[in-house]
Amino acid sequence: MQSWFLKSPAQRPLFAVLVSALFVLALCCLLSLLFGAGGLTPQASLQTLFGNGSPDDEFTVFHLRSTRTLIGLFVGLTLGIAGALMQAVARNPLAEPGLLGVSAGSSFAVAMALVMGASTATLTVGIAQLGALIGCICVLGAARMQGQHNDPIRLVLAGAALSSLLLAMTSLILLFDQRAADEIRFWVTGSVAGRDTHTLMSVLPSMLVAAACVLYTAKPLASLALGERVAIGLGHKPRRIRGIIIIAVALLVGGATAIAGPVAFIGLVVPFAARALVGPDIRRTLWLCLPLGPIIVISADIISRLVAQPTEMPLGVLTAIVGAPVLLLIVRSRRLPTL
């Protein structure tokens, strides 16, 4: 048992890895409650946690920091799972909602909504999810294009092209509305600060739907990883599975984007790390993505609070800077692993 970490990833006991990951996650959450951009020191925060703090301190720890930790938890969870699903369905380790234009789709929808009069404070989730779905459908086209060639780069190129198109369209609609342009400037950098728990409640129903989709498709997905023919042979319907996954990804990414803005590369880094820990089987990685996503988002958020006091660094910038090297790492690995 002691040497389980030395085994090859695919042989490691999932349970042990999962427990360790959960332990790290708990640690991250604790740190997230202790550190902040304000004047409250970690020691004082710890005391507040044990009930010996002023009302102001309590507000900071129990309201501000705990809320954003919760939001970080949620965003990490959804984006990590969405990334894993997307990579499984595209059989491509580079498939990531951000790279494939899904986030750009929801950004576009949000910009549209802002122009129509919404403000970032009162943004509705449905709009972002709709945008994500449109992005996903375009990616579905790209996935079809990928078809027999199974060339991972092609899909990424399609996504990059789609993203750049959606960005330009966003610029176009913002051209006519300066108020929206001014607001979206702050929104597009991504952040988990200042969001309210009730926004979490508003995305909950769609998240339950997404969770149901994931549970329903986990097994067929694993067989799909062995190839279309195998999946059909086992009695699954690849087309339908893909459709369901696309909807789940749209719901997940749309929900996360509506709350936190576009947060790049989480969907790339999380499944990558999960595969490195427990091997390529989607039934194992999906489990591990659950704690890994929040770990990465929350630690990025802690850093974002600390590097630019008394203001904060936007989360999306930080994750882009962390995530891009992982992208390179994946590409540089001698042979692009096909899923």
Added chain:
Amino acid sequence: MINQSLSMPDTPTSNTSPNGYRLVSIGQHAQILIEKEAIVRNTWLLLVLFFASIITLGSGTMAISPKEVVDVLLGQGDTMNQFVVKDLRLPRLLAAIYTGAAFSLAGCLMQTMARNRLATPGIIGIDNAAMAFAVSSIVGMSVSLAPSFMALAGAATATALAFGLAGGSGTRGYRFIVAGIGIGAIAGAVTQLLLSQVSIDVANSAYPWTVGSLSARDPFMVNTLSIGIAICVIGCLLFSRQFALLPFSDQVITGLGANIKHIRILALILCITLTGLAVAVAGPVGLVALVGPEIARVLSRYRGIPLISSALTGALVMMLSDLFGRTVLSPIELPVGIVTAVIGGPYLIWILVRRSSRSSL
């Protein structure tokens, strides 16, 4: 689809040319293989470009008839028209033609090399990095260089980084492309960060650099670009025979006795020089690189690699896009980058949604 010039590398010094081609010797060693049909095609394109230019010079808030435009160009006409045509529209037109040609030529090269219609220099991050640098110059991050120079520096930095990180061009430049996408993502995030740090007025003055615009461009950069394009076009002509090999598999090229690495690196260098210079003039107008070569391929009926035609169609697309942007919502100008995105967008989606077989080159 199979190019007749395939047989050429076997006999590089032969003076015979295949059907439909003409071999032009320059000096003792250099020879250019020119497709006869391409000459006809490109002459037509040049003519169209010329007449479109006359119309463009005459259109705008102040309408000037084609005859008056010609008068002005010959040094006559009234002073007002002289100013509008020569000082306002002509520099802008030239900037459009040069940048369009550069983007499109670079796009054609990179698409051919990666055998993918979507592989354009704009998509792989060069544009984004140039944008980030230009914006940083405008929002005053303690640098005082003009935005266009910063854009050039940005393009160069991105390329160097992508090359360094990818460890060379890799197969079909794939690693390079993905490294570029990653760098582009970081550059995009940094741009957003910069824009969120400054007042909306400063963000506004950086705006043309985030979408691509041809209004009041730096004349020095435009001139530099024109020289760069001239050199690169000559380069493309000289090496057209080698570039013709780009679409084939490594084994075929090596079998034909050519050094695949050198050809790829040469193509990549041309690509990046063109894109870097064009971005320094106009900002990110990447979708021209997608649309221009496509039109050229249709015109050439998918035979060979229509490098020169791509440059001409790119120039045409850029010019007409800018004309459209200038006139459609007057007095408000639509930046050319947005117009090309709106034109290129539906086409892009069409490529994405279409079945696979024809989307590869």
Added chain:
Amino acid sequence: MTFNRPSFKKILLCAGLAASFTTFAAEHTVSTKYGNVKVNDEVKRVVTLSEDALDSAIALGFKPLAAVATRGGDSVAEYIQDRVGNISIVGTSRQNNLEAIVAQRPDLILASATLSQDQYNILSKIAPTVVPKSPGIVTGSWETIAHVYADALNKTDEMDVILADIEKRASALKNKITTKLPQNERSATLARWMPQGPVVMSSQIFAPDILASVGFEINDAGVVKEGRPHSSPLSLENLSKVDNDWLFLATLNNEGNAALEAAKTSPSFSRLNVVKENHVMTVNGQLWTSAAGPLAAHAILDTIETVIDKKMN
């Protein structure tokens, strides 16, 4: 492209002047960001390419032929709308339409201090173009800029009178405020509310400058970096830094109250003392964060007067 530019300029000038009944008048020199510019003493056809230039020109009794649209609108800012008459719009705060400017045949162009060299090179061929040297973000910079525009319009003395008027009005208001509010209840902040935190405006830009001149003690919480007009969104944990006696909350649209309600849904905002005491004032962002100039100063003073009447009894 080698035709004779000076002679062309004269012809343009002629075209402009022919409309009025003036012949060639004397010229004076204005010192600008891009060197000294010779301007006719009696200009008739003025085009303004920034909000503060438009404001100054109108305050001095000129009717500019054309201006740029204010941020967030397709015409000039609301506070000045009924004074501009039938003005043409020749661009946005992002981009000018050069041809539309030429079509106005101006004899003077007043541009913003942030105009780029490239733009200047072209504009200066159309007409003498005055780009004020940016004094940077310091107290009273708007007055310096207004003086440059007045110099270009050859009305420096009039501008002195106008600015003195504003000062007089401000100090009268200051008396009123200082008698009503004790010394320790006059701290104020100008900010915009973003969901992830407030964006605090520097104490040294236009509107806070005016606020200070009427006796408020502007506190930008020390979070606005030197030479910056505003801060990045402040972390919610540091909200106590903006919790002064007064909070002026700027919105870019007219629905100030809606914006206030939206901000109040954030518990970190609604628990501020200044909010509890109902000392939050929503103000029009077009005027308070975008405009500058004598007329804007008067408009802001108007708002402050209303505020005093409403909130300080």
